[in-house]
Amino acid sequence: MAKIIDGKKIAAEVRADIKRRAAEFAAETGVVPGLAVVIVGEDPASKVYVRNKGLACVEAGFKSVTVEMPEETTMDELLGKLEELKADSTIHGILVQLPLPRHLDEKAVLEAIPPEKDVDAFHVVNTGKIMLGEYSFLPCTPAGVMELLRHENIDVCGKECVVVGRSNIVGKPMAMLLLHANGTVTVCHSRTRDLAEVTRRADILVVAIGKADFITGDMVKEGAVVIDVGMNRRADGKLTGDVDYASVEVKASAITPVPGGVGPMTITMLLENTLTAAKESVK
Numbered sequence: 001m002a003k004i005i006d007g008k009k010i011a012a013e014v015r016a017d018i019k020r021r022a023a024e025f026a027a028e029t030g031v032v033p034g035l036a037v038v039i040v041g042e043d044p045a046s047k048v049y050v051r052n053k054g055l056a057c058v059e060a061g062f063k064s065v066t067v068e069m070p071e072e073t074t075m076d077e078l079l080g081k082l083e084e085l086k087a088d089s090t091i092h093g094i095l096v097q098l099p100l101p102r103h104l105d106e107k108a109v110l111e112a113i114p115p116e117k118d119v120d121a122f123h124v125v126n127t128g129k130i131m132l133g134e135y136s137f138l139p140c141t142p143a144g145v146m147e148l149l150r151h152e153n154i155d156v157c158g159k160e161c162v163v164v165g166r167s168n169i170v171g172k173p174m175a176m177l178l179l180h181a182n183g184t185v186t187v188c189h190s191r192t193r194d195l196a197e198v199t200r201r202a203d204i205l206v207v208a209i210g211k212a213d214f215i216t217g218d219m220v221k222e223g224a225v226v227i228d229v230g231m232n233r234r235a236d237g238k239l240t241g242d243v244d245y246a247s248v249e250v251k252a253s254a255i256t257p258v259p260g261g262v263g264p265m266t267i268t269m270l271l272e273n274t275l276t277a278a279k280e281s282v283k
């Protein structure tokens with residue numbers, strides 16, 4: 001049976017440390033880290049994520065601003081709001097929750113967030129830095145995965161790492177972080193010819209495709225570490241990952257549950273990035 005990687009517990013430890021460092025920084029400089037989260041429209045999942053981000057900020061002693069804009073918000077209105085937040089010296093991090101309503105130009109919106117306040121690390125400048133390994137901000141979900149591996153003393157160096165999914169938010173930056181940690185990295189996607197053949201090679205398997213229970217035990221090597229980034233809702237309303245937990249946990253040496261695995265780490269890394277942005281702002 002696999003060891004369950006308890007993301008909730010690890011996140012709580014890291015968040016306590018962030019809170020302590022933020023308080024220390026505030027005592028030294030008088031600056032309280034501030035995060036603004038912008039949400040456009042009524043997507044129920046996005047609303048939950050945004051609420052959790054705000055709560056995490058407050059718990060860490062940060063300033064939290066949530067900007068809720070209606071579905072019919074225009075580009076001009078959204079860009080105007082971002083200009084306001086950009087000029088606000090009490091806000092060190094700005095995040096626009098994705099996905100945006102279809103009529104809005106996501107790329108233009110992400111480019112309107114100044115790189116120094118881009119705590120998601122989605123701006124082209126920060127994306128480019130990730131490629132080069134010169135991080136200002138680590139992309140939150142992949143960074144959370146690396147933090148989990150570190151906490152579990154799982155060494156990436158020289159290992160076969162397989163990432164399933166090639167999104168800009170998770171798959172691509174995940175591959176870069178594993179590569180920078182000296183893993184041998186393969187990225188699979190919907191056009192991969194024999195997916196199971198590739199995933200069975202993995203010592204470390206990271207799955208981020210958004211398909212419920214997609215990776216089954218027969219696709220996993222005995223003793224592999226399996227990291228499930230998925231967050232899907234089953235027909236019965238229950239949350240589930242991209243990994244079929246029951247059949248994989250009997251093969252894996254370690255596995256992240258859903259919920260309670262990667263999820264809590266993503267927001268933790270967002271707090272870390274906001275603290276970094278606040279520190280950079282007084283340099």
Ligand code: GUN
Pocket residue numbers: 095096097098099120140141169
């Ligand atoms: N939607 C799903 N994940 C994310 C994320 O990490 N950041 C933002 N801004 N939107 C998301």
